[in-house]
Structure formats: structure tokens, C-alpha cells
């Protein structure tokens with residue numbers, strides 16, 4: 001017998017499992033839970049996710065990243081070679097084919113990518129550095145999935161893997177990727193902290209994490225309110241009296257953070273196992289030095305909503321809003337109903353004058369609803385700009401009410417000023 005998917009695992013409490021972003025995303029139809037920790041992404045969430053992916057692609061391309069797509073299924077042989085079939089055991093979703101061969105649904109792809117590179121044969125030093133990445137679905141059998149997309153069992157991740165000739169070059173790559181991450185979060189206008197972190201099961205000798213400070217965060221951080229330098233508390237022996245970076249006394253603050261990205265310098269941990277080698281300029285065989293760099297893509301989406309939204313209204317980083325402009329025509333049968341064709345005309349004019357915004361506009365033609373009701377909905381979904389076509393649109397020189405949802409500012413503008421404002425203030429990716 002089919003039973004509808006459980007909203008919560010048995011015995012768990014709603015209060016433990018939910019947070020603001022999860023609640024808002026579920027209430028406003030962005031996501032729907034399919035099974036614990038597994039979500040459908042509905043149209044608005046998917047549009048926003050696709051924008052975030054375009055932004056990440058831009059930053060990865062800017063540092064010479066090449067995009068690929070590796071299979072979700074990776075054989076147990078690869079994981080056994082690095083011992084992680086056992087050590088990562090309970091977190092791996094394991095599957096078996098009809099011949100009894102075991103696979104896992106990859107939570108990360110160090111093994112797969114290193115094997116892929118090694119299978120091409122020995123690289124030439126002229127092919128390095130190699131910076132390849134993917135944005136694909138990953139799987140992790142979380143013991144207690146919670147907080148919606150913040151800690152799910154199936155999620156999107158961007159993972160970049162880099163191969164360099166020596167430590168010096170690998171560190172340069174490490175810095176380049178870290179700079180790209182900072183640019184990404186700056187473009188999203190998200191307040192973030194970069195902290196030193198433990199290398200955990202991934203291994204390697206240097207690691208940094210990117211966090212959005214938030215009470216929902218599951219990591220405890222120390223960070224300096226002078227220079228922004230920080231560390232994850234799991235690192236242990238941290239001098240909390242003095243900032244080890246800028247030397248300021250008593251400047252360290254303790255806060256929780258949502259981890260949204262990480263960087264690992266791996267050295268030869270994986271390249272040695274799989275013989276990811278290259279020939280140097282003297283035709284000697286050497287082992288490549290690797291790094292791996294993750295961004296939790298669905299997690300960034302949820303975390304951005306978590307830190308930007310009010311209790312009842314979603315707010316987005318500008319670039320990620322699913323649509324930028326929301327047009328509300330007057331209500332059927334109202335005194336200003338005559339302005340309805342003006343709304344359609346305005347939509348056509350925006351499309352012809354600002355063609356780059358063509359796919360960023362919603363014309364809410366549910367004209368049986370009041371303007372107020374549709375405005376409330378537009379605000380709670382966080383569309384950055386709402387244009388109301390009311391009484392003043394019927395004047396000889398029509399005026400349109402433009403509401404900037406993020407600042408709360410409302411202005412009446414003529415057509416010319418409206419286009420001018422939209423062309424300047426609407427940022428799209």
C-alpha cells in the first residue's frame with residue numbers, strides 16, 4: 001500500500017527539525033519534502049538555484065576551471081583503495097547491482113576524479129595546473145537530516161579538484177580558488193567569515209571553511225571582529241585572548257556559523273594512491289599535488305534565505321531572486337480597472353526597451369484578487385521590485401507605483417524614470 005511520504009522521521013519533534021529558512025521555503029511553495037532530508041525543488045527554488053549555478057560557473061571559469069560531470073555512482077573498489085569505504089561507512093549510501101558489485105552514491109569525488117585523471121596516462125607538466133569541477137547531486141546518509149536544505153541527504157554541491165606540479169603551485173591554486181570564493185560571496189552581498197578548519201576525513205594539511213554567521217549554524221566559530229580572521233572551535237587549541245592574525249587583544253567573538261564552502265590542500269594523499277602522475281621538464285615521473293574545493297550549492301541557497309529573511313517574508317541576495325520584477329494590474333470591477341490594458345502595455349514596453357529583463361518579469365494577471373493581497377504575496381516571496389498599476393496610471397501622464405521590497409521605499413514614477421530606475425537597479429546574472 002502506498003503511504004504519503006512522512007514529513008518528519010518517526011519520533012522527532014518539529015521544533016528540533018525546523019528553522020526559519022525551511023519553514024519559509026515550505027510555506028511559500030519553494031520546496032516540498034519527499035522523504036526525510038530529501039526535497040523536491042519547486043519552480044521558484046529551481047530558478048534561484050540555476051542563477052546561483054551560473055554565478056558559480058562564472059567564478060570557476062575566471063580561475064581557469066573546466067566543468068565536467070562525473071557519475072553519482074562510484075564503485076566500492078575506488079573507495080576501498082583509500083580506505084574510505086570503511087571509514088566513511090555509515091554516511092555512504094551503498095547500492096549493489098545484479099552481479100553483486102557494490103557502489104556508493106557519491107558524497108564527494110576525490111577517488112573518482114583522481115582515477116579519471118590517472119586513467120588518461122601520465123600527464124605532461126605543460127598540462128598543469130589542471131582545475132576541473134562539477135555541480136552535481138551528492139548523497140550523504142545523515143543520521144539526523146534537519147533544517148531543510150541546510151542538512152539534507154541529497155543535495156547539490158560544487159566540487160573542484162586541482163592538480164599541480166609542486167607544492168608552490170598547489171598553494172597558488174589554493175589561493176586562487178579561495179579568492180574566487182570570496183568574490184562569489186561578495187557578489188551575493190552575503191556577510192561571511194573565512195576560518196581555519198580541521199581537515200577531517202578528506203585529509204590533507206591545510207583547510208579553510210566559509211561560514212555565514214547565523215544562530216541556526218551548527219559550527220562554533222571564533223572570529224576576530226577587527227580583521228575577520230577566524231577558526232572553527234573543533235580545531236581545539238586556539239588563543240582566544242589575542243588574534244593570531246592581526247594581534248588585537250580581546251577582539252575574538254564566538255558565534256555559530258552555517259558552513260557553505262570549504263577548501264582543502266590535499267598534497268599527494270589521493271594522487272599517490274591512484275598514480276596521478278606527470279612528467280616534468282626532464283621527463284622524470286612525478287606525483288601531482290592536489291586540492292579539493294567544495295561549495296554547498298543548495299545549502300548556500302537556504303543559508304542565504306536564513307540570514308536575509310524576516311520572520312514572515314523571504315528576502316534574497318539580489319542576484320538570486322527567482323524573478324526581479326513583479327507587475328500588479330488593478331482589480332477587476334474596481335474604479336481603476338480601466339488601467340489593466342496599461343499593465344500589459346507596460347510589460348511589453350519593458351521587454352522591448354530592456355530585453356535582458358525579458359525572463360525576469362511576472363505579470364500577475366490574477367485580477368480577481370485585490371492589489372493589496374497580491375502585494376502581500378509579492379513581498380512575502382521577496383521579489384525585489386513590485387510595480388503597481390493603479391489609479392495614477394490613468395492620468396494623462398501615467399505614473400506607476402514602484403516598490404523596492406528590500407528597502408521598503410515606494411515611489412511614483414513616469415514611464416521614463418521607471419525604465420531608468422529598472423535599468424540601473426535591477427541586477428541579473
Ligand SMILES: [Zn+2]
Pocket residue numbers: 224225226227228229243244245246247248251
Ligand atoms: Zn584579527
